[in-house]
Amino acid sequence: MKQNNMLAMILAGGRGSRLHELTNKVAKPAVSYGGKYRIIDFPLSNCANSGIDNVGVLTQYESILLNSYVAAGRRWGLDAQNSGVYVLPPREKADADLDVYRGTADAISQNIDFVDMFAPEYVLILSGDHIYKMNYDKMLDYHKETGADATIAVIEVPMKEASRFGIMNTDDEGRIVEFEEKPENPKSNLASMGIYIFNWKLLRKMLLADMKNQDSNHDFGKDIIPTMLNDGRKLYAYKFKGYWKDVGTIDSLWEANMDLINNKNELDLNDDSWKIYTEDTTVLPQYVGTTAEIERAFINQGCVINGKVKNSVLFTGARVGEGAQIIDSVLMPGVEVEEGAVVTRALVADGVKIGKNAVVGSADSEHIELVSKRVKGDE
Amino acid sequence: MAQAFGIVSFAGNNIRVGEMQNYRPVGAVSFLGRYRVIDFPISNMSNSEIEHIQVYVRRKPRSLTEHLGTGRHYNINSKSGRLHILYSNFENAEWSVYNNDLAAYEENMECIEAVKYPYVVIAPSYMIYTQNYDELLKTHIESGADITLLYHSVDNAKEYYLNCSTLNLNKQKGVLSLEPNHGNAKNRNIFMDTYVMRKDLFMELVKKGRKISSMFTLNDIVNMACSELDVRGVSHRGFFASITDFKSYYNANLSLIDMKNAVTLFDKNWPIYTRTNDSCPTKYYEGASVKKSVISNGCLIEGTVENSVIGRGCVIKKGAVVKDSVILPGVVIGEDARIEAQVVDKSARIVHAKELIADPEKPGYVRRNDTL
Numbered sequence: 117m118k119q120n121n122m123l124a125m126i127l128a129g130g131r132g133s134r135l136h137e138l139t140n141k142v143a144k145p146a147v148s149y150g151g152k153y154r155i156i157d158f159p160l161s162n163c164a165n166s167g168i169d170n171v172g173v174l175t176q177y178e179s180i181l182l183n184s185y186v187a188a189g190r191r192w193g194l195d196a197q198n199s200g201v202y203v204l205p206p207r208e209k210a211d212a213d214l215d216v217y218r219g220t221a222d223a224i225s226q227n228i229d230f231v232d233m234f235a236p237e238y239v240l241i242l243s244g245d246h247i248y249k250m251n252y253d254k255m256l257d258y259h260k261e262t263g264a265d266a267t268i269a270v271i272e273v274p275m276k277e278a279s280r281f282g283i284m285n286t287d288d289e290g291r292i293v294e295f296e297e298k299p300e301n302p303k304s305n306l307a308s309m310g311i312y313i314f315n316w317k318l319l320r321k322m323l324l325a326d327m328k329n330q331d332s333n334h335d336f337g338k339d340i341i342p343t344m345l346n347d348g349r350k351l352y353a354y355k356f357k358g359y360w361k362d363v364g365t366i367d368s369l370w371e372a373n374m375d376l377i378n379n380k381n382e383l384d385l386n387d388d389s390w391k392i393y394t395e396d397t398t399v400l401p402q403y404v405g406t407t408a409e410i411e412r413a414f415i416n417q418g419c420v421i422n423g424k425v426k427n428s429v430l431f432t433g434a435r436v437g438e439g440a441q442i443i444d445s446v447l448m449p450g451v452e453v454e455e456g457a458v459v460t461r462a463l464v465a466d467g468v469k470i471g472k473n474a475v476v477g478s479a480d481s482e483h484i485e486l487v488s489k490r491v492k493g494d495e
Numbered sequence: 496m497a498q499a500f501g502i503v504s505f506a507g508n509n510i511r512v513g514e515m516q517n518y519r520p521v522g523a524v525s526f527l528g529r530y531r532v533i534d535f536p537i538s539n540m541s542n543s544e545i546e547h548i549q550v551y552v553r554r555k556p557r558s559l560t561e562h563l564g565t566g567r568h569y570n571i572n573s574k575s576g577r578l579h580i581l582y583s584n585f586e587n588a589e590w591s592v593y594n595n596d597l598a599a600y601e602e603n604m605e606c607i608e609a610v611k612y613p614y615v616v617i618a619p620s621y622m623i624y625t626q627n628y629d630e631l632l633k634t635h636i637e638s639g640a641d642i643t644l645l646y647h648s649v650d651n652a653k654e655y656y657l658n659c660s661t662l663n664l665n666k667q668k669g670v671l672s673l674e675p676n677h678g679n680a681k682n683r684n685i686f687m688d689t690y691v692m693r694k695d696l697f698m699e700l701v702k703k704g705r706k707i708s709s710m711f712t713l714n715d716i717v718n719m720a721c722s723e724l725d726v727r728g729v730s731h732r733g734f735f736a737s738i739t740d741f742k743s744y745y746n747a748n749l750s751l752i753d754m755k756n757a758v759t760l761f762d763k764n765w766p767i768y769t770r771t772n773d774s775c776p777t778k779y780y781e782g783a784s785v786k787k788s789v790i791s792n793g794c795l796i797e798g799t800v801e802n803s804v805i806g807r808g809c810v811i812k813k814g815a816v817v818k819d820s821v822i823l824p825g826v827v828i829g830e831d832a833r834i835e836a837q838v839v840d841k842s843a844r845i846v847h848a849k850e851l852i853a854d855p856e857k858p859g860y861v862r863r864n865d866t867l
Contacts, residue, residue, distance in 0.1 A: 385776075398768055400757070401529050401792070411779060411784075413779040417776075417792050
């Protein structure tokens with residue numbers, strides 16, 4: 117099934133160091149989210165749902181898990197003939213030494229031969245660590261309509277937060293006239309989502325030039341986009357409306373999980389018309405015991421709940437013992453909270469055990485407590 | 496890799512799981528929220544490293560074949576393994592006595608002949624248990640028996656297992672005969688419709704049975720063979736439920752709500768596979784109250800659920816109360832509706848009815864896709 121002539125490249129090499137221990141052994145795109153997903157399921161499912169057949173995933177930092185995870189393209193239905201997910205870590209080449217990806221643009225430059233294999237008309241550049249649902253095919257339609265050289269997806273952010281983002285200043289037609297990275301005095305509130313559509317022929321030329329440029333950071337935001345603007349290329353902003361989150365910190369990862377409990381949440385994961393696909397786990401349904409109390413919660417299969425769960429998100433196989441309380445917290449896959457333990461405003465990392473009657477986190481803490489090591493309880 | 500291939504057999508005319516069976520074969524009926532009954536025998540075979548599995552379909556194949564697909568989700572090797580779906584001769588009416596297991600095996604004799612494994616393990620699509628068939632096969636080979644039958648000793652055969660057969664055993668576990676359970680004794684060895692034998696003996700029995708009578712089943716011909724062949728029983732331990740009537744379906748679901756029972760069926764090292772539906776986790780709203788229940792993914796729960804099994808993607812609206820019930824996938828229980836001791840079939844919507852209350856001893860039934 118040949119769909120659109122666009123190849124997607126997902127940048128998934130980042131560590132996400134502000135997620136601390138959560139990304140000690142896995143890259144940020146592989147971090148768990150929403151009870152059963154990994155963050156990279158979102159761009160991958162979006163690609164599959166947008167009729168994109170081939171996706172390259174650029175990995176670098178701690179990539180063992182991520183590489184094997186995305187290689188199973190059938191999870192997202194990206195496994196028909198002439199369709200696939202390709203894992204692209206840095207590699208040694210005949211005419212160049214093995215080198216890490218020096219920047220987002222360099223990651224694509226080092227894979228020009230890969231992109232050429234597909235001879236696509238358009239290339240879609242995505243981040244592997246954002247949570248959102250988006251139809252890239254509609255963005256491509258817009259890109260074609262405007263006859264742009266490049267189209268950048270933008271989202272309106274509150275003006276007072278605009279200085280945290282890369283801001284696009286546009287004219288009345290949506291053509292980008294200026295790009296400012298984290299401006300002190302922002303002129304608009306259109307933040308770049310790090311989603312770009314390029315005409316491959318042009319991007320290819322620019323990447324080749326950028327590779328030779330000693331002063332370049334080899335980055336889309338810092339180098340490629342500003343150069344295109346300087347050259348007077350047609351760059352358009354594509355306005356996206358809906359849920360979009362870049363989870364850079366423990367607080368924001370916690371918050372993005374909590375959003376799923378909110379009844380007005382725009383990221384409807386129950387929507388059959390735009391499913392987010394993920395790995396299938398062979399576990400039991402949820403077991404809720406006689407002593408359980410559950411309210412305002414988002415809970416995945418495999419959980420066993422005998423205690424109180426309030427305003428919390430529980431991932432695959434989390435267990436809550438009798439008399440334990442989970443309040444305003446996120447329990448990642450396989451977490452075990454023993455009897456009588458109290459967990460408040462905390463994010464408990466994969467497989468961590470919290471012992472009997474232990475107390476973790478507090479209701480009035482400024483930040484969410486990350487629990488990444490076993491907490492001993494009464495013996 | 497086991498030395499046997501697997502046959503998953505269909506339910507004969509002696510088995511009727513109420514009205515549910517009108518829509519699909521028993522194997523395709525939803526079980527414990529996220530499974531189908533047939534996931535258990537197929538997972539048992541797959542976990543026992545049986546690579547070639549034949550599933551026989553007698554009637555209404557749609558939902559079963561849809562669920563089985565290529566069999567990939569059962570962890571069957573996509574090159575050396577095979578999940579083969581084989582059909583009865585559909586010229587026979589659905590419930591005709593001519594539409595029986597031996598007829599289906601004869602119809603597909605070519606496919607049985609072509610299998611390269613010397614032994615066959617036959618297991619029913621309508622019973623819930625776990626069993627390592629490779630170990631059973633080893634026991635069979637070591638014993639030197641011609642046929643090995645798996646049974647479960649029960650002490651409630653008077654009220655339950657009434658559509659099942661029983662094994663009449665001598666002290667050495669030799670099978671003297673297979674008899675229907677007439678419900679006249681408490682203690683019985685319930686036959687789990689699970690057989691191990693050599694493939695060539697199986698083929699011989701099929702041909703012989705067909706010659707004797709067009710309505711003979713495998714059960715009949717094995718019973719007859721007890722006098723000439725060495726037929727032995729092996730006792731099964733662990734959870735066992737036969738989904739052979741409506742009440743047993745209801746009871747099997749409800750009994751597995753208790754974790755103490757569930758751990759006798761489910762084991763981390765013996766996964767039960769099923770087809771993924773990619774549904775998201777379940778959302779519990781403010782005011783929800785769920786106790787002693789098994790809940791599948793993709794549900795939206797605002798009401799009260801007690802001692803029930805809730806299938807994938809169900810909606811339990813505000814003020815609704817679901818008690819002692821089995822709710823199949825995609826069901827909507829409307830605001831303030833009270834449901835007690837019901838089996839609510841797939842995608843039914845209870846929106847106008849405010850009360851559906853039955854006695855757990857005689858559970859009620861709401862039809863598939865129906866609106867009440």
